[in-house]
Amino acid sequence: MLDFCNVDLSNMADAIKHQGIIDSIEENHIKVKIVQTSACASCKALDMCKSAESKEHLIDIYDYEATNYAVGDEVTVVGATSYGIQAVLLAYMYPFVLLLVATFAAYYAFGKNEIVAAAAGLGILVPYYFVLYTMRARLTKKFSFTIIKIKLMNVILIAVIVLGAIGLLASLVLFFASKKFAVHEDPRIGQVSEVLPQANCGGCGFPGCSGFAAACVKAADGGSLEGKLCPVGGQPVMEKVAAILGLEAAAAEPKVAVVRCNGSCQNRPRIVEYDGAISCRVANATGAGETACQFGCLGCGDCVGACKFDAIHMNPETGLPEVDEEKCTACGACSKACPRNIIEIRPKGRVVKGSARRVWVDCVNKDKGPVAMKACNVSCIGCGKCVKVCKFEAITLENNLAYIDPEKCKACGQCVNACNVRHAIHATWEVPVPKPKTEDAPAAAPAAPKAEAAVEAPKPAAEETPKAEA
Numbered sequence: 001m002l003d004f005c006n007v008d009l010s011n012m013a014d015a016i017k018h019q020g021i022i023d024s025i026e027e028n029h030i031k032v033k034i035v036q037t038s039a040c041a042s043c044k045a046l047d048m049c050k051s052a053e054s055k056e057h058l059i060d061i062y063d064y065e066a067t068n069y070a071v072g073d074e075v076t077v078v079g080a081t082s083y084g085i086q087a088v089l090l091a092y093m094y095p096f097v098l099l100l101v102a103t104f105a106a107y108y109a110f111g112k113n114e115i116v117a118a119a120a121g122l123g124i125l126v127p128y129y130f131v132l133y134t135m136r137a138r139l140t141k142k143f144s145f146t147i148i149k150i151k152l153m154n155v156i157l158i159a160v161i162v163l164g165a166i167g168l169l170a171s172l173v174l175f176f177a178s179k180k181f182a183v184h185e186d187p188r189i190g191q192v193s194e195v196l197p198q199a200n201c202g203g204c205g206f207p208g209c210s211g212f213a214a215a216c217v218k219a220a221d222g223g224s225l226e227g228k229l230c231p232v233g234g235q236p237v238m239e240k241v242a243a244i245l246g247l248e249a250a251a252a253e254p255k256v257a258v259v260r261c262n263g264s265c266q267n268r269p270r271i272v273e274y275d276g277a278i279s280c281r282v283a284n285a286t287g288a289g290e291t292a293c294q295f296g297c298l299g300c301g302d303c304v305g306a307c308k309f310d311a312i313h314m315n316p317e318t319g320l321p322e323v324d325e326e327k328c329t330a331c332g333a334c335s336k337a338c339p340r341n342i343i344e345i346r347p348k349g350r351v352v353k354g355s356a357r358r359v360w361v362d363c364v365n366k367d368k369g370p371v372a373m374k375a376c377n378v379s380c381i382g383c384g385k386c387v388k389v390c391k392f393e394a395i396t397l398e399n400n401l402a403y404i405d406p407e408k409c410k411a412c413g414q415c416v417n418a419c420n421v422r423h424a425i426h427a428t429w430e431v432p433v434p435k436p437k438t439e440d441a442p443a444a445a446p447a448a449p450k451a452e453a454a455v456e457a458p459k460p461a462a463e464e465t466p467k468a469e470a
Contacts, residue, residue, distance in 0.1 A: 016076045016084075022069055023058060030061045030069060032147060033078055061145050068149070075147040079267065083142070090139075098124050152430045188220075188244060195240040196230060199306055203231040203331025220245035228275045231307075232254065232329040251347045255330035257312065257323045258346045262298040262362040262426070266320035268376040284339040292375040297321065297342055297367045306337035340364070355429060357411035359404055361386075366399045380424040386415035 020034035035056050059077055067180070069075070099121045106120030113413070192213035201209040206215050209230075216228050225245070226377070229252045230237045242249035270290045274283055280302040288294035299319045304312055311327035312334055313322070320336075335343040342364055349358030361380055365372045369381035382400035394408035395415060404415070404425075413431035 016079050017113045020059065020075060020077050022071050022073045022075060025066055025069060025071060028062055028066045030066050030147065032059045032061060032075060033057070034059060042225055045118055059145055068145070073149060075146055075149050077145050078084050079145045093129055095125055098128055101144040111238075123224060156159050186214075186217050188217045191244050192216055192241050195233075195237060195244070197232045197237065199232045199329075200332070201232060201309060201329070201331035201333055203329060203333070204229065216245065217239055220247055221245075224250075226250055231331050255345050255349045256348050257332075258328060258344050259297070259321050259323060259342060260344055260360060260362055260364050261297040261320060261342045262292055262378045262424070263291065263376045264320055265379045266318075268293055268296060280337070281339045291374075293341075293365055293367075293379070295340060295367070298340070298377065302337045302339070302351050303334035303343060310335065349406075349428065350411055352429075353409075358406070358428045359409055359411055359413070359416065360406075360426060361404055361424055364401065364426045366401050368400050372400070378423050381422060383422075385418040386425060389414045412469050420433075 014287050018034050023031045023033040025031075033056055035324040061077070072122075100123045102124035103121035107117035110116040189210070190213075192212055196209040196213060198209050202208070204212045204215075204399065206212040212228070216225060218227050219228055225238070225242055225247055227240075228238070234254065235249065235252060238249040238252065263282060268291045271292055272290050274290050275286070276282060276286060278300050280298045280300040283289055283298045283300055289296070291297045297320055299314065301314050302322070303321050307330055308331070309327050311329070312321050312322045313324070315322050322344075324336075330345050332345050335341070335345055346357040346358065346362075350356065363374065363376070363378070363380040365379045367375065367379075367385070372379040372381050380401055382397060382402065383408055384397050384402075387395045387397050391412070391414070392408050392410050394405045394410070396403050396405070402425075412428070413427060413429075416425050416427050416431045417433060419425040
């Protein structure tokens with residue numbers, strides 16, 4: 001028979017544990033106070049529910065080394081699960097079996113007398129529980145508990161050792177994984193990244209400056225940097241990149257953001273009032289804006305917030321964004337932020353007399369002429385006059401809207417003069433207006449007889465010749 005006073009249950013698989021505090025010590029008899037908490041006691045609604053139950057119990061423990069403990073020590077009470085099952089058998093199951101056997105035996109032995117059978121069933125329990133009572137001391141020692149003193153430093157030390165071992169193992173795994181799956185990067189990528197402005201604007205068409213550096217190195221392996229341009233750094237930065245890669249930087253045409261809408265407060269009257277989130281995307285998603293033009297600028301300034309270089313601002317008088325060409329890097333952030341694609345990245349144009357000449361259609365309205373005219377005073381109505389006067393086939397007309405191809409345009413200004421009624425085409429310089437043809441027809445009419453007289457003048461001379469001969 002096991003003696004729980006001398007058996008260490010801390011390593012037993014069937015041991016159950018409960019923390020408690022030593023309440024009193026008398027020789028080798030220790031009383032430990034534990035708090036028995038029901039499942040409801042840990043509920044968050046405990047304060048509003050009276051069904052929860054939490055009770056304190058004193059556990060008697062016999063330990064021959066009781067002198068090693070003191071009142072108030074935190075200990076772990078350990079018991080065996082198997083002895084709990086035996087206790088249930090002795091207290092409930094065995095008596096129940098005896099009750100059934102005695103009841104049925106008396107019922108059939110005494111002529112199916114129910115009263116006798118009931119008395120016999122209850123009577124058999126009296127000697128059974130009397131025997132248990134007389135053996136209570138022995139059973140108390142058998143179904144006893146042992147205690148283990150909680151050493152906080154040991155717990156901390158074990159936790160530190162375990163965490164340290166996990167950390168060491170994880171570091172070794174990461175070290176070998178970094179060696180196994182290491183990605184070897186071309187050192188030229190880092191050199192190119194150092195000379196880039198690190199604006200990470202995406203205007204070059206790549207995800208950040210590191211992506212552009214990798215693209216330049218890859219293009220250099222092909223022998224050319226054609227098509228690669230950092231809009232922020234411009235030509236000086238590309239020359240540095242080319243020098244690192246051992247190539248020559250091709251001259252790139254500078255570009256700038258162009259706002260293709262002239263629907264100011266004066267040109268495009270407001271018909272409703274927008275009372276919502278100050279965002280072009282929200283306003284575009286919820287309606288056509290405050291004007292009758294469903295293609296024009298909404299005026300909420302999403303492009304201003306997207307610009308990292310302070311190159312675009314809202315004009316409070318016109319309600320339209322204006323681009324500062326000196327600060328604009330043509331990164332395209334404002335163009336991406338515009339939900340109606342009003343802002344276009346276009347070449348600055350040919351430099352003539354110190355200024356860049358650029359022509360563009362300052363409208364994106366695709367409505368038919370009468371509808372566009374009602375919505376805005378300077379909208380393009382798709383009349384096609386500009387297409388007819390352009391000698392370079394740089395202007396196309398599609399969906400009731402003219403568009404000027406900056407690659408074909410020679411900035412002659414003929415289209416600007418052709419659109420002299422709607423003024424939908426703008427230029428960066430003042431295009432000279434052609435002089436009207438002067439009406440010289442009345443003055444030229446009298447000159448005709450003089451010319452005829454000059455032709456007929458030799459006739460008298462011809463007549464006089466015979467006369468001289470005569």
